[in-house]
Amino acid sequence: MSRGTLIYAAQRLVLISVTAVVVSSLVFIGIHQLPGNALASERRLNPATEQALLHHYNLDLPWPQQYVLWIQGLLHGNLGESLVNMGTQITPLLLRETTVSVTLGLAAVCVTVFVGMTLGTIAAIRQNTWVDYAASTAAVVGYSVPSFVWAFLLILLTVAPFYNWTGGTFYEDIGWGKPEQIPVPALALGLPYAAIVARLTRASMLEVIRQDYVRTAWAKGLKARIVILRHALRNALIPVISILGPLITGIITGSVVIETLFGIPGLGKEFVTSILDRDYNIVIGVFTFYAALVGLANLAVDLIYPVLDPRIRY
Amino acid sequence: MAALPQSLESSQEQLLEQDIADHVTLGQDAWRRLRRNRLAVIGLVIISVFIVSALISFVWTPYPTWRQALGPTYQGPTLAHPLGLDDYGRDILSRVMGGAAIALSVGVGASAIASFIGILLGLLAGFYRGKVDLVISTLINVSYGIPDLLIALVLVLLIGRGVGNIILAIAVTAWLGMARLVRGQTLSIREKEFVEAARTIGTPNAMILLRHILPNALGPIVVQATYLVPAAIIFEAFLSLLGMGIPPPAPSWGRMASEGYKALELAPHIVLMPCAALSLTVLAFNWVGDGLRDAIDPRMKR
Numbered sequence: 001m002s003r004g005t006l007i008y009a010a011q012r013l014v015l016i017s018v019t020a021v022v023v024s025s026l027v028f029i030g031i032h033q034l035p036g037n038a039l040a041s042e043r044r045l046n047p048a049t050e051q052a053l054l055h056h057y058n059l060d061l062p063w064p065q066q067y068v069l070w071i072q073g074l075l076h077g078n079l080g081e082s083l084v085n086m087g088t089q090i091t092p093l094l095l096r097e098t099t100v101s102v103t104l105g106l107a108a109v110c111v112t113v114f115v116g117m118t119l120g121t122i123a124a125i126r127q128n129t130w131v132d133y134a135a136s137t138a139a140v141v142g143y144s145v146p147s148f149v150w151a152f153l154l155i156l157l158t159v160a161p162f163y164n165w166t167g168g169t170f171y172e173d174i175g176w177g178k179p180e181q182i183p184v185p186a187l188a189l190g191l192p193y194a195a196i197v198a199r200l201t202r203a204s205m206l207e208v209i210r211q212d213y214v215r216t217a218w219a220k221g222l223k224a225r226i227v228i229l230r231h232a233l234r235n236a237l238i239p240v241i242s243i244l245g246p247l248i249t250g251i252i253t254g255s256v257v258i259e260t261l262f263g264i265p266g267l268g269k270e271f272v273t274s275i276l277d278r279d280y281n282i283v284i285g286v287f288t289f290y291a292a293l294v295g296l297a298n299l300a301v302d303l304i305y306p307v308l309d310p311r312i313r314y
Numbered sequence: 315m316a317a318l319p320q321s322l323e324s325s326q327e328q329l330l331e332q333d334i335a336d337h338v339t340l341g342q343d344a345w346r347r348l349r350r351n352r353l354a355v356i357g358l359v360i361i362s363v364f365i366v367s368a369l370i371s372f373v374w375t376p377y378p379t380w381r382q383a384l385g386p387t388y389q390g391p392t393l394a395h396p397l398g399l400d401d402y403g404r405d406i407l408s409r410v411m412g413g414a415a416i417a418l419s420v421g422v423g424a425s426a427i428a429s430f431i432g433i434l435l436g437l438l439a440g441f442y443r444g445k446v447d448l449v450i451s452t453l454i455n456v457s458y459g460i461p462d463l464l465i466a467l468v469l470v471l472l473i474g475r476g477v478g479n480i481i482l483a484i485a486v487t488a489w490l491g492m493a494r495l496v497r498g499q500t501l502s503i504r505e506k507e508f509v510e511a512a513r514t515i516g517t518p519n520a521m522i523l524l525r526h527i528l529p530n531a532l533g534p535i536v537v538q539a540t541y542l543v544p545a546a547i548i549f550e551a552f553l554s555l556l557g558m559g560i561p562p563p564a565p566s567w568g569r570m571a572s573e574g575y576k577a578l579e580l581a582p583h584i585v586l587m588p589c590a591a592l593s594l595t596v597l598a599f600n601w602v603g604d605g606l607r608d609a610i611d612p613r614m615k616r
Contacts, residue, residue, distance in 0.1 A: 144596040144600050156579075249458070253462060257552050272467070272556050276557060276558075290460065290461055
């Protein structure tokens with residue numbers, strides 16, 4: 001990595017931190033405009049306990065003062081304490097859940113890129129044949145079927161049949177913690193976006209395949225595999241990489257739903273649970289983490305460019 | 315030799331006739347191309363079917379969408395209940411019809427509001443540039459950094475879960491793409507000669523924006539607005555699946571799927587019927603969107 005790249009990455013990291021702070025501040029202020037307080041719920045507390053609890057969470061202070069305290073905590077990496085499970089520190093909790101979400105997200109990105117590129121490349125090589133039409137139709141259909149529908153279909157198609165075929169020895173219960181539980185949610189999450197990647201790869205491959213240097217490669221008598229994979233695909237990938245940023249944001253959105261459906265203990269499930277429980281401290285914390293994650297993912301994508309195309313430098 | 319000029323002349327006449335016949339407005343021209351696109355036509359038919367069943371559901375459904383215990387719970391498709399019964403013994407066909415009304419109103423409503431916000435902000439940013447553009451573009455770029463589902467969930471938490479509120483929450487997260495598109499279009503159109511001419515004769519800015527710039531950007535706007543409808547429908551299903559959608563007993567497709575999920579292996583039809591309706595609607599809108607894109611600007615054709 002050159003010095004320029006490092007400086008660029010450092011600048012971006014600063015920008016990402018600023019965005020994360022701004023975004024979570026907006027959410028903090030928005031939530032503190034809600035009437036009542038976070039502890040007001042069905043269960044009645046006696047006034048002294050309630051006062052003590054409010055004091056414990058600094059909720060008895062006016063919100064600008066709470067905000068200053070919260071920002072101070074944030075700058076020290078401390079996102080506070082859960083409102084529902086008293087004593088649970090949010091930062092370590094979310095860090096643990098982030099590793100789960102990132103694992104699932106990376107698996108989904110692999111599905112997206114691999115399936116999408118393969119389909120797109122095959123469609124481009126066999127342009128205007130039935131293979132091409134089938135792949136293009138599959139792409140629109142794949143994109144129109146939302147991730148949770150893929151999830152239902154995949155569960156129906158894999159879980160019970162596997163159980164029956166193996167005579168009950170292989171039962172993949174949905175959940176998290178075992179490696180064999182990763183593929184189904186990752187496929188559900190990745191397939192709708194694979195369709196977009198396939199479309200883009202096809203369009204960009206069609207352009208590259210007609211270039212002079214590809215004809216030269218054929219003329220030299222190189223093997224088809226080398227021409228397609230090393231000469232054509234590598235250049236065709238550059239426009240495809242540019243869509244990876246928005247795509248990762250989409251996968252993160254989808255992961256909120258998929259994690260909830262599959263009971264995967266990641267950030268998305270935590271977000272939904274905390275919203276339903278009105279655990280505002282965790283809601284704000286998850287926002288901070290997501291803003292940082294999206295920023296980092298986009299940075300990672302931008303750092304792939306110079307690897308693929310040495311002409312691009314920062 | 316004598317035949318040649320004659321045939322030339324006749325072919326010229328033919329050309330002239332064709333020219334006159336071809337004298338159609340931009341919209342008619344696009345419509346003609348759209349009609350020739352098989353997938354787009356199929357999409358339009360599917361959408362019409364759903365619109366009609368949604369309209370019918372307002373006055374009549376085979377059974378009331380909320381009536382429980384119509385037969386054995388989890389019963390698969392039968393003659394009396396073509397799509398089967400759900401876990402409370404409600405008729406799924408009736409609920410899918412009611413769900414179509416919800417999905418379409420959320421989709422079209424959110425798309426309309428998001429388009430309005432996006433067009434307005436995009437026009438302002440692209441036309442006035444400078445500080446206005448800076449503020450709007452910053453807003454767009456910061457919002458792109460947050461997954462929209464999270465914003466929508468917090469908004470629903472803040473403003474409540476009625477149909478109108480859900481539409482609003484979706485629209486507030488969906489206008490970004492439209493604003494970006496319109497801003498780009500405006501930036502390029504505002505430099506065209508006819509805009510300069512309009513400005514020279516003292517046309518007020520509002521008039522330039524509405525009469526000269528907006529109509530010229532309408533093609534891509536219509537395409538984008540079409541794509542926004544299925545996106546909003548999926549979004550509503552997401553919210554319902556997470557328990558933050560339109561409250562029961564309204565038969566939203568996402569809610570039906572999430573309620574049936576616990577019995578997925580036992581009675582897959584409860585989940586599959588609303589999911590099929592949802593996917594089919596989204597697919598139809600995407601086909602129409604693709605068709606419109608190719609019809610309005612054939613150069614964009616992939």
